Amino acid sequence: MTNGLQIPADGALDFLALGALIHRLDPGIIPFRKATTCTIHVSGGEFNTAANLADCFQLRTGIASAMVEYPVGELIAGRVRAMGVTPFYKTFKHDGVRGPNMATVYSDRGYGVRGPVVFYNRSNEAAAQLKPGDFDWAKIFGAGVRWFHSGGIFASLSETTSELMIEAMQAAHKHGAVVSLDLNYREKLWSAAGGADRAVATLARIVEHVDVLVGNEEDLQKGLGIAGPEVAGKVTATGGLDPGAFFGMIDRVVQRYPAIKVVATTLRDVRSTNRHSWSAVAWINGETHAAPTCELDVYDRVGGGDGFASGLFYGLLTGESPEQAVRLGWAHGALITAFPGDTTMATVEQVKAFAKGGSARIQR
Secondary structure: OOOOOOOOOOOOEOEEEEOOOEEEEEOOOOOHHHOOOOEEEEEOHHHHHHHHHHHOOOOOEEEEEEEEEOHHHHHHHHHHHHOOEEEEEEEEEOOOOOOOEOEEEEEEOOEOOEOOEEEEEOOOEHHHHOOOOOOOHHHHHHOOEOEEEEEHHHHOOOHHHHHHHHHHHHHHHHOOOEEEEEOOOOHHHHHOOOHHHHHHHHHHHHHOOOOEEEOOHHHHHHHHOOOOOOOOOOEOOOOOEOOHHHHHHHHHHHHHOOOOOEEEEEEEEEEEOOEEEEEEEEEEOOEEEEOOOEEEEOOOOOOHHHHHHHHHHHHHHOOOOHHHHHHHHHHHHHHHOOOOOOOOOOOHHHHHHHHOOOOOOOOO
16 A cells, blocks of 8 residues: 655655754753753754654754754754754844743653653744745755655744744645644643634644644644544553544544545553553554554653654655554654653664564663
8 A cells, every 4th residue: 555645756855844943951850940950952843853854764854943143042053963954044143131042941751650841931932933934945845855844833833933834835835745744732832822722723724735644632632623532541452552532533634634645643651651551553545554552661751752753754755664654653752762852862773673573672
């Protein structure tokens, strides 16, 4: 079976993402209010996918984003280069006091029965000021881009970011690129940006331009207003995570958005902060595919969903079967939870071995 996508055979870039770059301050398992030191991770839901595809899967990727000329911007730009991602920046000057700023995300990993906590400072964020006309899409896509990607986090930042996404998606389709969206519904961000009604209205306009949609049941219900049951964590009699309820929502998604060829998500049953059951499912060109269920000892759960998306996209971009593409996404997302930070430290060999049913046995 084919995946139903018309992916260009070649181009200057295999993958281009549009989104906000952020830095995450991570005190590890210490609650932030008690922290004395932090690790800095460079992240962004859209950037993570481009970084994973470049660093682990060795594809040619780019990120279109805002960059601020000050030390935090220099730190972030250095990490973008280190991950092998080509930048396309709209540059802003910092006034030395108020910004504009590169957004800050604060988090702690939690431990055991104490869940992770995430909160934001996106005040006067440069990325929220991005608007249609800020990027020369004709030049960027004219050089050849096989796949374009953005996400619901970027859409929530301002009224202009969602319009920029639509402009970019239209340009991507004009030049033959596949378009994907990770709904990545974040209640805190949308609550500060007009609430649930604005989220549904905004994302509905964007999804009309999408070929590949990534989103779990909460994303579909809260982000798109698709009716459906609570399905997170449902386990079958044989111990696997049950994809049935998610697949039951797909018909309603495709009926509303008939251009969509792929809908995919991870399935996660959180037993404790550090112990999860993990699987993944996808509807690809009319057929359903489910990965196995595995048990994860989680070091840092941030980035697992982006890890799944990048592994899935890699499989689809390289002509793997739909079933294998889902397994690659499942395997890569699982491996990312074993590393600190938001982006990959895995190799493609590790991903392929795990996708075949590999284990954590020592490699000699």
